Amino acid sequence: MLRQYELVERVKSYDPDADEALLDRAYVFSMAAHGSQKRASGDPYYSHPIEVAGILTDLHLDDETIATAILHDTIEDTVATHEEIERRFGPAIARMVDGVTKLSKIEAQSENERAAENLRKFLLAMSDDIRVLLVKLADRLHNMRTLHFIKDESKRRRIAKETMDIYAPLAERIGMYEFMNEMQGLAFRELEPDAYASISKRLEQLHAGGGDQIARIGSGLKLLLSRAGIEADVSGREKHPYSIWKKMAERHISFEQLSDVMAFRAIVPDEDACYRALGVIHRRWPTVPGRFKDYISTPKRNGYRSLHTSVIHSEKMRIEIQIRSSEMHAQAEYGYAAHWTYKQGQKRPDVPGRWISDLVEILDNAETPEELLEHTRMAMYQDRIFAFTPKGELFQLPKGATPVDFAYAVHTKLGNEAVGAKINGRVVPLRTPIENGDQVAILKSKAQEPQPAWLNFVVTGKARAAIRRYVRNKERGESVALGRKIYDEIVARLPAQLGKEAQAAALKRLKLADEGALMEAIARRTVTDAQVMDALMPGSAGEDVATAPAQREPISIKGLTPGVAFVLSPCCHPVPGDRIVGLRRPDEPIAVHAIDCPVLASGIDADWVDLAWGDGSEGATAELVAILKNEPGALGVMAGIFGTHKANILNLKLENRDESFHSYRVSLEVSDLHHLTRILAALRAADAVSSAERV
Numbered sequence: 001m002l003r004q005y006e007l008v009e010r011v012k013s014y015d016p017d018a019d020e021a022l023l024d025r026a027y028v029f030s031m032a033a034h035g036s037q038k039r040a041s042g043d044p045y046y047s048h049p050i051e052v053a054g055i056l057t058d059l060h061l062d063d064e065t066i067a068t069a070i071l072h073d074t075i076e077d078t079v080a081t082h083e084e085i086e087r088r089f090g091p092a093i094a095r096m097v098d099g100v101t102k103l104s105k106i107e108a109q110s111e112n113e114r115a116a117e118n119l120r121k122f123l124l125a126m127s128d129d130i131r132v133l134l135v136k137l138a139d140r141l142h143n144m145r146t147l148h149f150i151k152d153e154s155k156r157r158r159i160a161k162e163t164m165d166i167y168a169p170l171a172e173r174i175g176m177y178e179f180m181n182e183m184q185g186l187a188f189r190e191l192e193p194d195a196y197a198s199i200s201k202r203l204e205q206l207h208a209g210g211g212d213q214i215a216r217i218g219s220g221l222k223l224l225l226s227r228a229g230i231e232a233d234v235s236g237r238e239k240h241p242y243s244i245w246k247k248m249a250e251r252h253i254s255f256e257q258l259s260d261v262m263a264f265r266a267i268v269p270d271e272d273a274c275y276r277a278l279g280v281i282h283r284r285w286p287t288v289p290g291r292f293k294d295y296i297s298t299p300k301r302n303g304y305r306s307l308h309t310s311v312i313h314s315e316k317m318r319i320e321i322q323i324r325s326s327e328m329h330a331q332a333e334y335g336y337a338a339h340w341t342y343k344q345g346q347k348r349p350d351v352p353g354r355w356i357s358d359l360v361e362i363l364d365n366a367e368t369p370e371e372l373l374e375h376t377r378m379a380m381y382q383d384r385i386f387a388f389t390p391k392g393e394l395f396q397l398p399k400g401a402t403p404v405d406f407a408y409a410v411h412t413k414l415g416n417e418a419v420g421a422k423i424n425g426r427v428v429p430l431r432t433p434i435e436n437g438d439q440v441a442i443l444k445s446k447a448q449e450p451q452p453a454w455l456n457f458v459v460t461g462k463a464r465a466a467i468r469r470y471v472r473n474k475e476r477g478e479s480v481a482l483g484r485k486i487y488d489e490i491v492a493r494l495p496a497q498l499g500k501e502a503q504a505a506a507l508k509r510l511k512l513a514d515e516g517a518l519m520e521a522i523a524r525r526t527v528t529d530a531q532v533m534d535a536l537m538p539g540s541a542g543e544d545v546a547t548a549p550a551q552r553e554p555i556s557i558k559g560l561t562p563g564v565a566f567v568l569s570p571c572c573h574p575v576p577g578d579r580i581v582g583l584r585r586p587d588e589p590i591a592v593h594a595i596d597c598p599v600l601a602s603g604i605d606a607d608w609v610d611l612a613w614g615d616g617s618e619g620a621t622a623e624l625v626a627i628l629k630n631e632p633g634a635l636g637v638m639a640g641i642f643g644t645h646k647a648n649i650l651n652l653k654l655e656n657r658d659e660s661f662h663s664y665r666v667s668l669e670v671s672d673l674h675h676l677t678r679i680l681a682a683l684r685a686a687d688a689v690s691s692a693e694r695v
Contacts, residue, residue: 011066026067074097278309285314416470483522576671584606625664
């Protein structure tokens with residue numbers, strides 16, 4: 001463990017103006033607060049925050065961050081309070097300590113909920129000050145280094161899995177690759193001990209068989225560049241066991257089939273030297289196709305810049321080579337932490353990247369702990385592609401992203417209003433995957449709204465969270481409107497007029513939060529009509545409430561949204577102009593049927609609700625069966641009739657065919673019953689059409 005003077009000397013070595021008194025006070029306060037507490041290793045507990053601070057001194061972080069690291073467990077694990085930390089060390093340090101502190105005392109129902117709450121709090125703090133994340137990552141790294149002291153195997157595995165799922169990806173996202181590699185390696189050893197031992201043993205055998213192979217190849221690479229007039233600092237290493245295991249799993253190959261287990265890094269003076277070095281290497285050795293990456297012209301989202309290439313070396317083996325300048329190397333080693341290091345005695349505050357803002361937006365939109373963890377893992381884990389707006393603005397997205405994902409990456413409002421897209425000037429469906437380097441233009445309309453079907457193809461957590469939030473809000477709004485109409489009918493059945501406080505009393509009896517919750521419960525039938533009547537006016541329901549008269553006035557169903565509060569039944573496909581009725585079942589959307597639908601005659605167990613189309617209702621899907629003559633142009637005649645009548649074909653299926661006739665089933669977008677009737681009349685009048693009927 002670092003002694004007090006050793007820690008202060010480390011900080012003063014890179015920042016002579018650091019507040020020595022602040023660091024001394026923090027050190028002494030942490031020791032006193034943690035007192036006789038012990039870690040699983042038997043060491044004094046305060047050794048942990050001191051070691052965390054020591055890790056951060058290697059990154060040359062400012063005195064406030066080092067003090068935060070020393071104090072980061074005091075609020076959680078001692079009697080110290082936020083107010084005391086703020087009084088002794090100032091509001092900035094108190095805010096960061098609170099951001100790092102886990103909510104261990106929260107009443108959580110599940111492990112997911114605890115993890116989600118911890119992640120929620122520190123993401124919010126991180127969005128204000130990135131140093132919170134740096135302290136948290138150093139804290140987790142030291143905990144992983146001492147994980148083996150914990151006797152409970154299930155606890156070790158839980159911590160290791162959380163590290164692999166959340167903290168290692170967070171380190172990668174801010175460019176702290178050394179942190180990421182060490183955390184992944186330590187977690188891998190705990191989660192897959194047999195695989196870790198096997199790969200480590202193979203690496204030892206390879207190292208023993210090849211002697212000083214890494215040093216020999218590294219020296220040859222340095223000499224090659226030197227002869228070309230390029231001064232380079234060359235280093236080499238074997239790849240980490242977790243990286244090797246991941247490649248073996250992805251490629252479905254054995255260790256013996258994995259050829260590129262060595263990686264070399266050449267650090268050159270500047271960007272121009274990077275590209276000259278690349279040319280020298282490619283002229284000397286043949287390249288491995290598809291393994292060249294230019295992260296200098298197109299940096300990674302976390303700011304990482306470097307050239308990556310793989311070549312077939314003279315010793316008949318593949319090697320990976322990274323080429324970068326000294327400045328790029330500092331960014332690659334420390335990532336966002338590089339923005340907090342000292343340069344000529346000046347602090348350089350960092351501004352969180354766009355990805356942090358995206359995570360915070362996901363945080364706001366997620367309804368459950370499971371959603372939060374799912375969306376944040378999606379946002380942090382997936383490989384990236386680059387796409388451009390028509391004005392040239394660059395956006396990074398996961399592989400497989402669609403124009404909907406792109407629209408939400410630009411702005412949530414644009415995503416909500418997206419109706420179409422152009423990729424490289426060509427109009428494409430919204431579900432089309434974007435390729436690396438594509439230019440994407442989003443077509444929008446204020447009349448558009450997010451569709452539940454988008455959830456089937458979007459891949460970003462931000463898009464998924466925004467769509468779910470919109471659908472949830474719309475569903476609730478429509479359910480509340482429906483519930484209010486049914487509520488009015490229930491009130492009309494009561495034997496006497498309600499008093500002013502009756503509804504408030506009913507809410508208490510039904511254990512519902514507010515009026516909106518009551519209306520939603522009525523619409524979803526999670527409370528019955530009898531329960532509502534008895535809650536409003538005890539004893540009013542009586543025994544014959546089930547045979548109470550149906551609603552005396554029709555319910556308006558303007559603006560139906562499939563899959564939300566109402567559903568147009570696919571068995572009869574009602575359209576505006578049809579007489580309609582609704583079937584209401586417990587906790588299900590209202591199923592809207594045409595009055596002559598055969599399903600209604602089958603004795604369904606559901607409440608019937610008298611419905612009518614609202615004024616101005618238009619637009620629905622009708623199903624037709626058309627039998628066409630088997631002759632050239634017949635299908636074109638039918639399509640032409642649809643086009644003339646401005647009806648959009650949603651689906652067309654060939655159901656039967658023989659020598660004389662073809663039978664087609666068509667899903668057609670029509671405005672109302674009159675529109676559909678005119679289309680059927682036109683089809684029947686055409687010579688190429690044998691018959692046309694509505695399903």
